[in-house]
Amino acid sequence: MTAGTVKGRIEYVQGKGLMTTNTRKRTHAVTEQAIAERRETIVAHAAVIISKAGVDGCSFGAVADATGFSIGMIQHYFRTREKLVHATVEFRTLASVQEWQGLYSEGTNAVERLHDLLTFAVEGEATFEDAWGFWVEVYSAAHKDEKIRKHVANTLLAWRGIFEQTLEEAMSEELIRPFHDADALATLLLALIDGLAIQTLNGIYDHSPQTMIKTLQRFAAHEFGIDVTDFVEQKRSTVPSHLS
Structure with missing residues (x-):
């Protein structure tokens, strides 16, 4: 995952805010890239939820409302809420380190x-x-x-x-x-x-x-x-x- 990709995902989520979508998306990821992009979208939205509602507020339901993905789809990728939270923390910490390294090099x-x-x-x-x-x-x-x-x-x-x-x-x-x-x-x-x-x-x-x-x-x-x-x-x- 490149720094540019991570930053782009975060910026997109923050620009749109916590969006509520009534219609759940039921498309199927058919490639490794599509799976990775979908997981990244989920954790990027989850990070915004944590910043506003705390770790306890990062539920499958809240992330489903923010992404438009079904709760079942999110559970398919992360199984448990704990795994979702851990993946989100890993995503944001990696993004931060990459951003700092980019600053240093510039x-x-x-x-x-x-x-x-x-x-x-x-x-x-x-x-x-x-x-x-x-x-x-x-x-x-x-x-x-x-x-x-x-x-x-x-x-x-x-x-x-x-x-x-x-x-x-x-x-x-x-x-x-x-x-x-x-x-x-x-x-x-x-x-x-x-x-x-x-x-x-x-x-x-x-x-x-x-x-x-x-x-x-x-x-x-x-x-x-x-x-x-x-x-x-x-x-x-x-x-x-x-x-x-």
Whole structure:
């Protein structure tokens, strides 16, 4: 599964929202590609449901209403609700890692990549509410579900690894002059991202996604030992239009 394919599916679902279709689709998948596409459509809609209604709200009925597929068809592909939830978490975590890796490969220098990573930590291909609504619900479910917990842990390790690598490159190229080493600085940045995201998602302190981005950028520039204004005002063509 390519990053472009995953992003396209997610964007389609978010653009349409949770659609209710009264007529169930009863077409039959006859090729491996058709089966894969149908499964991907189901888990993409399930991810949106989780972001809005939580893991407990991700039922076969809710997904059937969102996709227009029959409950029987969804059960055919995933058997149990637990397997559907696990497949959805795997789908979204894979998409996130691919998106972050894409950002890393697109930057012209390490500071630019750090700027993009901080921006996309708030909103990337998904809106803030969809992305962080999903993550907060999955974080909560991970406490009681070992399989979800492993997916989350692996994803966070990948996320941290990209940050650490980029920080180390920026330091070796003398583009930043932080007081902390890359490991400690990554810990600070990721902790701040998670904390601000929870506050923003719940409307605490009247934070908005844009406020969160600016706060992250100002904090990071200060910790990097670089000019705050220059770092905050950096813009890239890869930034989604709803953030520019």
